[in-house]
Amino acid sequence: MKKILALLLTLALVFTLAACGGKEDNSLTVTEGKLTMATNAEFPPYEYYEGDKVIGIDAEVAALIAEKLDLELEIVDVAFDSIIPGVQQGKYDMGMAGMTVTDERKEKVNFSDSYAKGVQVVIVKADSDIKTLDDVNGKKVGVQQGTTGDIYASDTVENGGYGEENVTKYENGALAVEGLKNGKVDCVIIDNEPAKAYVAANEGLTILDTEYANEDYAICFSKKNDELQKKVNDALKELIADGSLQKVVDKYIKAD
Ligand code: GLN
Numbered sequence: 283m284k285k286i287l288a289l290l291l292t293l294a295l296v297f298t299l300a301a302c303g304g305k306e307d308n309s310l311t312v313t314e315g316k317l318t319m320a321t322n323a324e325f326p327p328y329e330y331y332e333g334d335k336v337i338g339i340d341a342e343v344a345a346l347i348a349e350k351l352d353l354e355l356e357i358v359d360v361a362f363d364s365i366i367p368g369v370q371q372g373k374y375d376m377g378m379a380g381m382t383v384t385d386e387r388k389e390k391v392n393f394s395d396s397y398a399k400g401v402q403v404v405i406v407k408a409d410s411d412i413k414t415l416d417d418v419n420g421k422k423v424g425v426q427q428g429t430t431g432d433i434y435a436s437d438t439v440e441n442g443g444y445g446e447e448n449v450t451k452y453e454n455g456a457l458a459v460e461g462l463k464n465g466k467v468d469c470v471i472i473d474n475e476p477a478k479a480y481v482a483a484n485e486g487l488t489i490l491d492t493e494y495a496n497e498d499y500a501i502c503f504s505k506k507n508d509e510l511q512k513k514v515n516d517a518l519k520e521l522i523a524d525g526s527l528q529k530v531v532d533k534y535i536k537a538d
Contacts, residue, residue: 310351310510311375317353319344320374322362322426324454326479327534328380328398328499329357340378342530343397343521344501350517361453363428366390369504376514380473382430382497392511395518396498397527400473402431404490405462405481412469415492418444424458424467427451430497431471459484473497475535 312318321340323329329338336357348355358374365377369391380400383393406412412421423444425432432451437443450467452458458470459480472480474489481487501518503511521527 310507310513311353312372313356315354316356317344317348317351317376318356318358318374320358320360320365320368320377321379322365322454323357323359324456325380325473325476327475329378330479339398339530339534340380342533343518343527344376344378346521346526346530347514347517350520351513361428362426366502369502372504372506375503375507375510377502380476380499381502383500384430384433387502390505391502392505392508393500393502394511394515396500397518397522398499398531400475400497400499401492402434402471402494402497403474403477403492405459405470405472405477405487406468406490407462408486408488410468410488412490414490418469420444421448421468422466423449424461424470425449425451426455426458426472427453429472431473434494435471455480459487462487 321329321336323331323336325338327338328340329336331337336359341357344357345355360368362379365374365379365381366387368374369377377391380398381387382400383396387393404412404415404418412418419439421444423435425435432449434442435444436446436449439445450461452461455470455472455476458467458472461467462470463484470477477489481489501514503514518527
């Protein structure tokens, strides 16, 4: 009798667990055998298109992680601010998009160990009268919707921002830079490495040094999938220890 009861309880538990998760029964990922990564592929050198393929630091590091986990990597390109909701809903296994770890995001998703650092900078036209961060006050600022640059810039002037009314939110970095070139905005606030890539690719732009704090980039996961987070962290540790991660970074970021 006890055995039957134990069996029934176990079955009940299995069904409950299966009903709760966004992913299939006890498989590690949303689609068995695949590692589905959401990104926003307008963020060079972390993720961008070469032809119809998404390449960059995140794409290559994710491929190395997938290989270690014996999974096939699939990259899905979405708006930056749909990455976290999609991961929470169990549409994607992870989000990897030069994503900064913030306390607010930590309430929604789990993060891996950090694998890179970023800092927010200001891109202006080379002949702009904006020479310092203070000069940005009262000017039109372009940002990528939902990014840390957006959060800083949209804050009130008392809190060190430039006021929501002065901020234009673009779907991605490339469109924000277009806005700057067309004179729709006077500057763009974005992470330093994409800023360098955009300035290199577009004549007549330059970067202001800023004192914004360093940000840690990490991969995000659903709070329901600790197991994947742990496995990816183990893979990341190995890739850091054996120099593979640095090799990918050096391929895309040349020392100044
Ligand atoms: N690091 C910034 C953030 O997390 C921007 C990331 C991005 O645009 N891909 O908000």
